[in-house]
Amino acid sequence: MTSLASAAMPHAVVTGTSSGIGQAIAQRLLDGGWRVTGFDLAPPTIEAADFRAVSVDLTDTRARRDALDATQAVTALVHAAGIMRGGRLGALDLAAGELLWRLHVDAAIALADRLAPRLTEGGRIVLIGSRAARGVIAKSQYGAAKAALVGLARSWAKELAPRGITVNVVAPAATDTAMLTDPARSVVPPETPPMGRRIRPEEVAALVAYLLSADAAAITGQEIAICGGASL
Numbered sequence: 001m002t003s004l005a006s007a008a009m010p011h012a013v014v015t016g017t018s019s020g021i022g023q024a025i026a027q028r029l030l031d032g033g034w035r036v037t038g039f040d041l042a043p044p045t046i047e048a049a050d051f052r053a054v055s056v057d058l059t060d061t062r063a064r065r066d067a068l069d070a071t072q073a074v075t076a077l078v079h080a081a082g083i084m085r086g087g088r089l090g091a092l093d094l095a096a097g098e099l100l101w102r103l104h105v106d107a108a109i110a111l112a113d114r115l116a117p118r119l120t121e122g123g124r125i126v127l128i129g130s131r132a133a134r135g136v137i138a139k140s141q142y143g144a145a146k147a148a149l150v151g152l153a154r155s156w157a158k159e160l161a162p163r164g165i166t167v168n169v170v171a172p173a174a175t176d177t178a179m180l181t182d183p184a185r186s187v188v189p190p191e192t193p194p195m196g197r198r199i200r201p202e203e204v205a206a207l208v209a210y211l212l213s214a215d216a217a218a219i220t221g222q223e224i225a226i227c228g229g230a231s232l
Contacts, residue, residue, distance in 0.1 A: 016081030157221030193228030
């Protein structure tokens with residue numbers, strides 16, 4: 001049961017909270033006085049009084065709907081769950097491309113479609129994109145899915161602006177997470193940004209936390225790179 005104190009706290013739904021960027025975002029928000037509901041297929045790795053883990057396959061329409069129906073009083077949505085698959089022309093895996101689209105794009109659409117009407121004035125939506133959306137060899141399917149998030153965010157930002165709700169995309173370059181060592185992405189070795197190191201998940205989380213704050217109320221419809229110079 002949610003206490004009266006918890007009910008008064010801002011509440012974020014964050015996907016992919018079991019590891020990487022999603023985990024860092026959830027922890028940053030919890031440290032900042034938020035209540036967080038984490039949607040993830042993997043077992044939870046965060047233990048906190050104000051964290052609720054929901055086991056859900058975000059590519060499963062019914063499971064996704066049930067999880068959303070059981071989640072109330074949402075202030076913000078952060079879609080950070082994702083995977084990377086790559087390949088060059090002539091060897092593209094069409095099934096992998098479909099999975100990328102379902103997890104990154106279809107899930108974002110379903111989450112926002114169900115939650116945006118419930119957000120109060122001043123609500124927030126942040127989608128985690130990627131620098132790959134600008135074009136990277138052997139990441140065409142991944143890049144296409146991440147690029148689609150920018151179109152969604154700009155359209156939703158225009159629609160929701162009259163309600164004071166902002167929608168933005170945070171686009172990191174190679175980030176130091178377990179996804180970089182996933183054998184399924186070995187065909188595309190990660191590139192180190194010009195700064196000489198990978199982006200830290202905590203740096204992405206800090207930017208997301210700012211976009212969810214009242215100070216960022218006038219920032220909407222933007223794709224913001226955090227790339228260590230990789231986009232220069």
